[in-house]
Amino acid sequence: MSDVIETPEARLKRLRMRSWRRGTKEMDMVLGPYADANLAQMDEATLTLYDALLDEYDPDLYLWVSGARPCPPEYLDLLAIIAAFARTRRPGA
Numbered sequence: 001m002s003d004v005i006e007t008p009e010a011r012l013k014r015l016r017m018r019s020w021r022r023g024t025k026e027m028d029m030v031l032g033p034y035a036d037a038n039l040a041q042m043d044e045a046t047l048t049l050y051d052a053l054l055d056e057y058d059p060d061l062y063l064w065v066s067g068a069r070p071c072p073p074e075y076l077d078l079l080a081i082i083a084a085f086a087r088t089r090r091p092g093a
Contacts, residue, residue: 012039015051024058030065030086037085049078 006014019035022028031054042050053061053075064071065083 011047011051015039015047015054018054022058022061024062027058027061027065030062030082033089034082034085046078049074053078 016032016035016039019039020028020032022031039047039050056075060069063069064075064079065086067083071079
């Protein structure tokens with residue numbers, strides 16, 4: 001079996017799709033717009049961290065991004081940015 005190398009374009013497309021098709025509508029609406037607006041500008045380290053974040057369970061992600069539960073330290077800065085982005089998109093925000 002040969003190892004397939006993912007192109008940068010394919011990676012962004014995969015991450016965008018995983019952001020919009022989370023399994024819960026709440027996280028679709030948080031991560032989808034964030035991915036659309038920010039993935040292309042992320043550096044390699046942030047893309048890798050975001051990719052790992054997408055492996056987390058939606059119920060946990062929702063509690064972390066909403067501030068209802070502390071998130072793991074490795075995601076703290078990224079989730080603060082995502083939460084701030086989501087707040088700017090809320091009607092009346």
